[in-house]
Each structure stands twice: as C-alpha cells, then as structure tokens.
Amino acid sequence: MSRRPSAFSALIAVDKPAGLTSHDVVSHVRRAVGERRVGHAGTLDPAATGVLVVGIGQATKLLGLLTLDRKGYRATFRLGAETTTDDAEGEVCATADVSPELLEASRAKSELARLVGEVDQVPPRFSAVSVNGRRAYDAARAGEELELAARRVTIHDARLVSVDAEERTWTVDLDVSKGTYVRSIARDLGRELGCLAHVSELRRTFSGPVSLDACVSLGELAEGGAELARERALDPAATLGLPVRDLCLDEVADVMNGRRIPAGELRWGGSPEPGGRVALVFGGALVGIWRREGARLVCESNFPQGIEGVR
Missing domain, CATH: 3.30.2350.10 (Pseudouridine synthase)
Incomplete structure (x- = not known):
C-alpha cells in the first residue's frame, strides 16, 4: 500500500528537555504536527538537553545527508x-x-x-x-x-x-x-x-549551523502545532550547506521527471562546481538535490512535495 502524502515537509530544531530520549521527542513532534513521518539527527542522551534536529515528512530523507560535523x-x-x-x-x-x-x-x-x-x-x-x-x-x-x-x-x-x-x-x-x-x-x-x-x-x-536560537520547545510545539513548525522551519539548503539553484517554471516538469537540466547560475552568482551538489528550489521549497556533470545537472534526490523553509 502506498504511503499517503505528508501534509507538509520541514526541518525543525527542538530544544530537547532532560528526561526524554531522542525518540521520545520524535513521538511528541508526531502528535503536535499530526504527521507520522518524523525522525531525528544526532542522538542526545536522556539526561542531556539542547539542540536536536528533527525532520518532518519528506525532510526525513535529509537526515542522513546532514553532516553537522x-x-x-x-x-x-x-x-x-x-x-x-x-x-x-x-x-x-x-x-x-x-x-x-x-x-x-x-x-x-x-x-x-x-x-x-x-x-x-x-x-x-x-x-x-x-x-x-x-x-x-x-x-x-x-x-x-x-x-x-x-x-x-x-x-x-x-x-x-x-x-x-x-x-x-x-x-x-x-x-x-x-x-x-x-x-x-x-x-x-x-x-x-x-x-x-x-x-x-x-x-x-x-x-552544525543550527543553534539554540533556532529551537522550539516541545511545549511551544504542542500549542502551535504544524503552523508553528512551518513558521520556525530551518532553511534546508543552508542546513545542508548547499548552494541554491532556483528553478524557472519551465524546468519544474523536467526536474520532477528526473531529466537533466542546464547547470545554470546559482542564486548568489556563479555556476555550480563541477561534480558539486546543489539545492534546487522552487516557490521557497527544496525540490531536489542534484549534481553537476559537464554542463548539466543530474538528479540525486527529488522531493516532489517540496521541503519548506528556503529563504
């Protein structure tokens, strides 16, 4: 049976309280935002508090890509x-x-x-x-x-x-x-x-680049739900450390079907590095992570629903 589409997809940072496991935090987030697909990156011991990066919906696919070195x-x-x-x-x-x-x-x-x-x-x-x-x-x-x-x-x-x-x-x-x-x-x-x-x-x-200032508490999330999670979503491209390549409307269908597109220009100027990965963005959402081969970009991962929060 196919999985139903997520209501929304985003990365958030939670200020984990003492006494909860990282998996407990995931359970709290699931209830707060009404989404089953939730995971975390970088486990914290139960007694520890602080920054815990959480993926919701298709953003769970980013958790294994986060370096957070x-x-x-x-x-x-x-x-x-x-x-x-x-x-x-x-x-x-x-x-x-x-x-x-x-x-x-x-x-x-x-x-x-x-x-x-x-x-x-x-x-x-x-x-x-x-x-x-x-x-x-x-x-x-x-x-x-x-x-x-x-x-x-x-x-x-x-x-x-x-x-x-x-x-x-x-x-x-x-x-x-x-x-x-x-x-x-x-x-x-x-x-x-x-x-x-x-x-x-x-x-x-x-x-990594995620600090306590970016965190929400579980209490705030329980009260604000999915709306608050969307407001406080982390920028997925910045969290991944990837340059942004904005898509025009004519390129979206090609990207969704995995067809190669021109390397083009990055948001802040210049072209993607040969062999380098870029974040493809459309409508303020991350829709793919692609890699440059020659003069074109090829698909590594696509996120058809879009992962919110790109600024």
Missing part, C-alpha cells in the same frame, strides 16, 4: 567521583580527593587548553557504539565487558565558564567534532588529573 556543548564536570555511565545517571564506582588547586580558575583554564586538538577517545561503556552487532549499552547492562576501540576525534575548543569550589565542578563550553563523547572527555580528564570526574549536566548549544 561540529557540535557545541555546555557541560558541567563534577570532580571527585567516577560513575558507571560517566554521567550523573550512573552509580558512583570510584572516588578520589580533589586538590584545592584544581578548583582555581587559572588551573582549570590551563588544563582545558591542553585538551584542544585531535585525540583517540574510547567511548563510554554505556553508549550506542556497536561491536560485532552488539550495542555497548546492552552489553554493559548485562554485566558484560566489551572491548571498545578508540576513535579519533577533535576537540576544537574547550573554554572555562566557571568553577564552583563548593560543588567541586567546572562548567565548560566545548566545540567538538561529530562523534565525540563529552562523557569520555570528563572521564579521561579526571583520570589524568588524579581526581576522577563525570558529567553532571550537559546541554548541546549547536549542531
């Missing part, structure tokens, strides 16, 4: 204890003394500065990393030990926001590559400093 977080590192999950959700499994100098801002800043650069990072035991078809968190819950391989990640920036000596915490702003575990940063830093540490709070402040 850099992520931003505001994290609170609690010194003096390591937990089974490397965050506050787990049980304390080891403790250590915290020297007074580690609670001085100058020392905290210098230690964070040393984090910047590439590092081989071992994911937390409780993570979605798969080993031989088994999720790490499933093995951890069953009391099994999985050998998790280190992965090369990049910490682009690590800046101190504040130190709370009474609570023995550092609040930190991080700019990291996709796939970086902030929990692992806290765990490894605590071990290196000899004081042990875990993440007590985590908020994603940006995901």
Whole structure:
C-alpha cells in the first residue's frame, strides 16, 4: 500500500528537555504536527538537553545527508567521583580527593587548553557504539565487558565558564567534532588529573549551523502545532550547506521527471562546481538535490512535495 502524502515537509530544531530520549521527542513532534513521518539527527542522551534536529515528512530523507560535523556543548564536570555511565545517571564506582588547586580558575583554564586538538577517545561503556552487532549499552547492562576501540576525534575548543569550589565542578563550553563523547572527555580528564570526574549536566548549544536560537520547545510545539513548525522551519539548503539553484517554471516538469537540466547560475552568482551538489528550489521549497556533470545537472534526490523553509 502506498504511503499517503505528508501534509507538509520541514526541518525543525527542538530544544530537547532532560528526561526524554531522542525518540521520545520524535513521538511528541508526531502528535503536535499530526504527521507520522518524523525522525531525528544526532542522538542526545536522556539526561542531556539542547539542540536536536528533527525532520518532518519528506525532510526525513535529509537526515542522513546532514553532516553537522561540529557540535557545541555546555557541560558541567563534577570532580571527585567516577560513575558507571560517566554521567550523573550512573552509580558512583570510584572516588578520589580533589586538590584545592584544581578548583582555581587559572588551573582549570590551563588544563582545558591542553585538551584542544585531535585525540583517540574510547567511548563510554554505556553508549550506542556497536561491536560485532552488539550495542555497548546492552552489553554493559548485562554485566558484560566489551572491548571498545578508540576513535579519533577533535576537540576544537574547550573554554572555562566557571568553577564552583563548593560543588567541586567546572562548567565548560566545548566545540567538538561529530562523534565525540563529552562523557569520555570528563572521564579521561579526571583520570589524568588524579581526581576522577563525570558529567553532571550537559546541554548541546549547536549542531552544525543550527543553534539554540533556532529551537522550539516541545511545549511551544504542542500549542502551535504544524503552523508553528512551518513558521520556525530551518532553511534546508543552508542546513545542508548547499548552494541554491532556483528553478524557472519551465524546468519544474523536467526536474520532477528526473531529466537533466542546464547547470545554470546559482542564486548568489556563479555556476555550480563541477561534480558539486546543489539545492534546487522552487516557490521557497527544496525540490531536489542534484549534481553537476559537464554542463548539466543530474538528479540525486527529488522531493516532489517540496521541503519548506528556503529563504
């Protein structure tokens, strides 16, 4: 049986609250906008809050195309204890003394500065990393030990926001590559400093080009529904990082049927790069992602209903 057309298609950013899984957010969005085809990009742990990009309708097809190569977080590192999950959700499994100098801002800043650069990072035991078809968190819950391989990640920036000596915490702003575990940063830093540490709070402040300013809350979405989602839709071309090639009316039928069209000119001047991808736009909606071959554009993906929000 064919799927009924979506009422509308758009990318939105949700400010995920604590206590919900990313899939829970998807369920809330489905109910709020009255659309079954909803998905998300870039999972957030239940305890974490902040930017979660959500696709509605045909925009779910964009989720696998989003690079979102850099992520931003505001994290609170609690010194003096390591937990089974490397965050506050787990049980304390080891403790250590915290020297007074580690609670001085100058020392905290210098230690964070040393984090910047590439590092081989071992994911937390409780993570979605798969080993031989088994999720790490499933093995951890069953009391099994999985050998998790280190992965090369990049910490682009690590800046101190504040130190709370009474609570023995550092609040930190991080700019990291996709796939970086902030929990692992806290765990490894605590071990290196000899004081042990875990993440007590985590908020994603940006995901690629999408920041908290672009987000809607689930409460706002429940009240405003599909109309609010359309008003606050992300620009799909900008979120994908693609140049825009506007279509004229005479080209639309060719595009919908996958027939090659001239490379033409981009919205802000110039021609598409050879082999480069472009966002085809008509009537303020993304209708295709095409690639230049020679003097023409060829189809990679089409979105017949159009994904709203192009500005």
